[in-house]
Amino acid sequence: MLKLEGVETWYGAIQAIKGISLDVSQGEIVALLGANGAGKSTTIKTITGLLKATKGRIEFMGKDITEMEAEDIAEIGIACVPEGRHIFPGLTVMDNLLLGTTPRKRDSKGDIQKDLDHFFEIFPQLQEFKESLGWQLSGGQQQMLAIGRGLMSGSKLLLMDEPSLGLAPIMVQEVFRVIKEINKAGTTILLVEQNARMALLIANRGFVLETGKVMLADTAANLLANEEMKAHYLGAHAHVKEARQRRRSKAEGR
Amino acid sequence: MNTSMKRLLVPAVLVVAVLILPRLVTSNYWMDLINLSISFAVACLGLNIVLGYAGQLSLAQAAFWGVGAYSSAILTTQFGLPVWAGMFAAFFVAAFFGILLGIPTLKLSGHYLAMATIGFGIILQLILVNAIWLTKGSDGITKIPSPWIGSFELKAPGDFYYVAAVSLILFTWGAINLKDSRVGRAFMAIRENEMAAGTSGVDTTYYKIMAFALSAGYAGFGGWLFAHSCSHYISPDTFSFDQSVILLVMAVLGGNGSAIGSIVGATLLTMLPEMLRFLKDSYMMFYAAGIVVIMIFMPSGIAGLVKSMPVGLRLRIWWNADSTAARQVAAAASILKSPDAALPATFSACLGSNQVLLTVKGLAKYFGGLRAVDGVDMEVRRGEIQALIGPNGSGKTTILNMLSGLYIPTAGEITLEGTSITRQKPHIITAHGVARTFQNIRLFGELSVLDNVLIGQHGRSKASLAASIFQPASQRAEEAAMRTKAMEVLEFVGLRGKEFSQANSLPYGRQRMLELARALVSDPQLLLLDEPAAGLNAAETEALVELLFQICDRGITILLVEHDMSLVMNVSDHITVLNFGKKIAEGSAEEVEHNQEVIDAYLGREVSNA
Numbered sequence: 001m002l003k004l005e006g007v008e009t010w011y012g013a014i015q016a017i018k019g020i021s022l023d024v025s026q027g028e029i030v031a032l033l034g035a036n037g038a039g040k041s042t043t044i045k046t047i048t049g050l051l052k053a054t055k056g057r058i059e060f061m062g063k064d065i066t067e068m069e070a071e072d073i074a075e076i077g078i079a080c081v082p083e084g085r086h087i088f089p090g091l092t093v094m095d096n097l098l099l100g101t102t103p104r105k106r107d108s109k110g111d112i113q114k115d116l117d118h119f120f121e122i123f124p125q126l127q128e129f130k131e132s133l134g135w136q137l138s139g140g141q142q143q144m145l146a147i148g149r150g151l152m153s154g155s156k157l158l159l160m161d162e163p164s165l166g167l168a169p170i171m172v173q174e175v176f177r178v179i180k181e182i183n184k185a186g187t188t189i190l191l192v193e194q195n196a197r198m199a200l201l202i203a204n205r206g207f208v209l210e211t212g213k214v215m216l217a218d219t220a221a222n223l224l225a226n227e228e229m230k231a232h233y234l235g236a237h238a239h240v241k242e243a244r245q246r247r248r249s250k251a252e253g254r
Numbered sequence: 255m256n257t258s259m260k261r262l263l264v265p266a267v268l269v270v271a272v273l274i275l276p277r278l279v280t281s282n283y284w285m286d287l288i289n290l291s292i293s294f295a296v297a298c299l300g301l302n303i304v305l306g307y308a309g310q311l312s313l314a315q316a317a318f319w320g321v322g323a324y325s326s327a328i329l330t331t332q333f334g335l336p337v338w339a340g341m342f343a344a345f346f347v348a349a350f351f352g353i354l355l356g357i358p359t360l361k362l363s364g365h366y367l368a369m370a371t372i373g374f375g376i377i378l379q380l381i382l383v384n385a386i387w388l389t390k391g392s393d394g395i396t397k398i399p400s401p402w403i404g405s406f407e408l409k410a411p412g413d414f415y416y417v418a419a420v421s422l423i424l425f426t427w428g429a430i431n432l433k434d435s436r437v438g439r440a441f442m443a444i445r446e447n448e449m450a451a452g453t454s455g456v457d458t459t460y461y462k463i464m465a466f467a468l469s470a471g472y473a474g475f476g477g478w479l480f481a482h483s484c485s486h487y488i489s490p491d492t493f494s495f496d497q498s499v500i501l502l503v504m505a506v507l508g509g510n511g512s513a514i515g516s517i518v519g520a521t522l523l524t525m526l527p528e529m530l531r532f533l534k535d536s537y538m539m540f541y542a543a544g545i546v547v548i549m550i551f552m553p554s555g556i557a558g559l560v561k562s563m564p565v566g567l568r569l570r571i572w573w574n575a576d577s578t579a580a581r582q583v584a585a586a587a588s589i590l591k592s593p594d595a596a597l598p599a600t601f602s603a604c605l606g607s608n609q610v611l612l613t614v615k616g617l618a619k620y621f622g623g624l625r626a627v628d629g630v631d632m633e634v635r636r637g638e639i640q641a642l643i644g645p646n647g648s649g650k651t652t653i654l655n656m657l658s659g660l661y662i663p664t665a666g667e668i669t670l671e672g673t674s675i676t677r678q679k680p681h682i683i684t685a686h687g688v689a690r691t692f693q694n695i696r697l698f699g700e701l702s703v704l705d706n707v708l709i710g711q712h713g714r715s716k717a718s719l720a721a722s723i724f725q726p727a728s729q730r731a732e733e734a735a736m737r738t739k740a741m742e743v744l745e746f747v748g749l750r751g752k753e754f755s756q757a758n759s760l761p762y763g764r765q766r767m768l769e770l771a772r773a774l775v776s777d778p779q780l781l782l783l784d785e786p787a788a789g790l791n792a793a794e795t796e797a798l799v800e801l802l803f804q805i806c807d808r809g810i811t812i813l814l815v816e817h818d819m820s821l822v823m824n825v826s827d828h829i830t831v832l833n834f835g836k837k838i839a840e841g842s843a844e845e846v847e848h849n850q851e852v853i854d855a856y857l858g859r860e861v862s863n864a
Contacts, residue, residue: 035791037761084694136621139693140646166693166788168645168817170858194791232793 001026001188002047002078002157007056009039009046016042018212019056024157029179029189031199031220033233034209040192041083043209044161047190048080049073060157075103079155083162083192085146089135093126096134096145100152107154119148122178139166147175151182158182161192176202196233200224208233260573272419276412285411286484287528292418293319293479295520298505299429299513300472305502306511307438308465309445311368314355314375315473315501320382320493322348322474323481327395327488328388337401341478348474349467351378356466360459363448375498382490394489398481414483421479422517425472428723429513434579435722435729436708436715439701441465443709446698452680453658453690455713455776459679464719507548509557518556582734583704583753586741611636611811612657612780617666618835619652626652628835629666634780634828639802639812641822643846644832645856650815651693653832654782657813658690659683670780685713689778691769693785693815699758703749703768706757707740710772740775747771747801763794774805781805783814787821799825819857823847831856 002024009017017039024030032040045051047058049070058066065073074080079100088096097119101112120127123144129137137145143163150158160179164172172195180202183189193199200206200220208216208229216223223229279285297319304312325347326340335343359370382389389395400409401417408414432438440461443451452458481488500523508519526544530537552559560566574580612634619627627649634640642650655661657668659680668676675683689710698706715736721729744750747767752760757768766786773781786802787795795818802825806812816822822829823843831839831846833855839846846852853859 036763036789036794138647139651143646162789166646166785166817168643168856169819170856171646172817173858194789196791233791 001028001061002190003057003059004043004047005057005059007043007046007053007058009042009051009053011042011051016212017046017209020209020212020214021056022207022214022217024188024190026156026188027183027186028205029183029191029203031196031203031206032190032192032209033196033199033206033223034215035232037211038209039212040209041161042212044080044083044159044190044192047073047159048078074153074155075105077103077156078159079103079150079153079157080159081146081150081161081163083165085139085142087134087137087142087145087149089133091134092131093134093137093145094130096149097152100149101154104154111154112152115152115154119151122181123148140168140171143167143175144171147178151187155187157188157190159190159192162194163191164193164195164198172198196229197224200234264573268423272416272423275419276415279412282411285415287524289411289415289418289479289483291521291524292415292422293476293483294501294504294524295422295476295517296425296479297473297476297501298508298516298520299425300469300476301501301505302511302513302516303429303432303441303472304465304469305505306516307433307445308441308462310359310462310465311364312355312371312466312469313368313495313498313502314371314378315469316493316495316497317375317378318348318351318470318473319477319480319497319501320488320490321351321378321470322477323488323493324382324389324395324477325474326478327398327481330399330482331395331397337399337482340482341475344474344478344481345471346474348477349471352467352470353463355470356463359466360462372495372498375495379490379493379495382493389490392490394487396487398486398488400482400486411483418479418483421475425475426513426517429472429516431723431725433513435725435733436712436717437461437464437719437722439705439709440712442701442705443698443712446700447696449660449680450692450696450698451709453660453684454709454772455681455684455711456709457679457681468719503545507545507552507555509555509559509561512555512557512561515555515557522556578730578733579704579737582737583741585734586738587750609636610634611671612813613667613669614653614657615667615669617653617656617668618664619649619656619661620664625835627656627663630832630835630837632830632837632840634811634813636779636811637806637809638827639806639814639825640828640830641826642813642815642830642832643817643822643856644838648832649835650832651784652835654690654784654813654815657683657782658688681713684776684778687777687779688782689773689776689780690782691766691773691784691786693788695762695765695769697757697765697769697772699756701757702753703744703755703757703760704737704740704753706768706772707743707775708736710775711736711739713776743771743775746774746804748797762789766790770801774810778810780811780813783812783816785816786814787816787818792820795821 004020004022006019006021007017008015008019020043032043034040042051046053049068053066057064060076060078088099097116126141126144129141134142134145143166147163163175167175176198179189179191191199191203200223203220206218206220206223207214276285279288297315301312301315304310322344326344329335329343330337330340355371355374359367362370383392400407400414408417440456443454443456444458444461448458504519504523505516507523508517509515527537527541530540533540561570610633614630614632617627617630630653642653644650652661656663659678662677667674670686670688673686675686698709715732717729717732744753747770749764749767749771757765760768770786787798790798799821802812826843829841829843829846830837831852838855839849839852
């Protein structure tokens, strides 16, 4: 469905991604993992057309979209839930959601209303804030709204950049449940996450980026079992526990 | 080329250029224009302080320029004051009006501020027109005297030029000095992020008024240069809103934030219309079109363009190498090389002394009908790491905002070591030893990593406005000490070697570390961290845990809001859980982890791959 071949992107004077090739098939959840600065968000921005690839090729449903503008890419069916929410703070929750439907020019009001109802089913918390302004929501609610806005586009492919950022554990579980749900309903998902373990638990496959290159590409199950992954991204928190032990014993020795 | 030669060479070239310019320009007409350019340039330097440094848009600059011109003109023509004394009057009367403008506009920002300054400028102009007994109204003041040196009158434009040129050099020197000083950094902190400036210890009210006053003073001095040169005649219509806009265009065109840019912009916009006169009737049209073209192709002004060109870059590197800042950083770095000089581990203070550091009683904050925080009691004991957790929207950040003075509580008391800090402003609370980081990183993004950490020391340093401009030995010693300390803290959070990088060019995780460094450098007793692990991956989170323990070992108490349970459950000595603005549980990690109410409201159960 989506295919990147040797894509390179510059962020000002810095080459943020140095030849990335990856692919996402229809109906999949694909996780894009890696440390800060590895190039995950840049990859997302390049796919959505906010940044332009200087080299390589991006293909969506057999069509070359490398040179396309962001608004045109949104129209052919790629939606994005950006990192850091980026909701419209001065607009109501409802208007934020309706703005998400901009690329759906042919859909009837009824269809849109159906999706709205579905959204409030998934996130009942936001029901009572329908007419609140974006900035009045708490961080977690804003994140849900951003996901909702992405969903409302009715796109075939949804790119999600760290949807669990700043959410309470129970909400993180909720978000991942929702991602699975919308995937089952037919939306293909490319998911960027710091929470690698959770992401791999729901994903089919994963790509691990390091300094702008794909270092590992495998099925989610294999990645979860990979020793290197465990050490770097999955976090057994062995060190944390160790540090805590040290601190405890120091305190007792006092 | 070594440092001292470089530092001497540039001023020497400048002096020679200043001295020979009147020999090259023989026409009085052009000499007058040069003097006028300098008058504008000084006013622009002032605008650059309030707009470029402090980020406050002022459209009353021409009015202050007029106040300066009139003050000196009135005192010298009606009261017989010497012209040289009029110079001080021009500066200080205008600065006084700057304070008057600053006070009512404190609560305004953006276009509202701009509108208020327009109104203020128009009022000042109306006063000039209508206070006929003082200003002679729209007739204006004629026969304004020239300055004298002994028995020599500096009447010819070529002679007055020397007064103007020396003034311009001094005022430019002051503006440039200011940029790299305690006060200048406070201005820039306000521009970059007013909220973070407050919690870093900058009294934003005070410094905003100061920026307005200083800016108006510069404009007033420019007015003095104008009144006593050229036509020796002033009238109110010169000091109009239109003129304020032209001054703004000069500053922005030259390069916002750059002192040299202001001078270039002022000179260009004064000379250009004259050079275009051969176009006859249409010259103003070409002039306006030229400005539009420049703004399109140089969005950051002429200074911005030069800066981004390879030549400009090399020039900057050449000039900045061996600068005071670079030398002090290098000196600090060499001290750090010996491992013994690294941070002392004062473990004694860590892990609970049972002594209460912070007490919160009945704390509440309502936003309209929404009870964000609804009567919370809690205690933080010295030396502990305490966590505040709860669902999104349960009021955690609101509590941190009240503790750091950003919100005024609706009800309740906050006591730090027995002193109430309930309704104090952010910078006062910072001075009491409370520092914080923000959920959505609030760095001074356009400033360097080093500057960010230096601003964190604002409350712990003293340099006044005068010291910041004139930079006496005491100020330089303080700067050196601040830089040494900044380097220590940067080393501690792992940002050594990045000190001259721009803050917002750092990757996300590094930005979090920088924010932490900025908080730590203020020597807090209590550190408030709002989601420090958000956006960090597992390995980075582990490094953060290590760092938190080290901070605690230095005797700093930590109160953190965080959603990453692997972090919270492992580092916290004590956990408070909120839901809907109320405390629902409290205790050790083990107690909280197994509390059914907490599980239902917050922790949930992990998803499985069904």
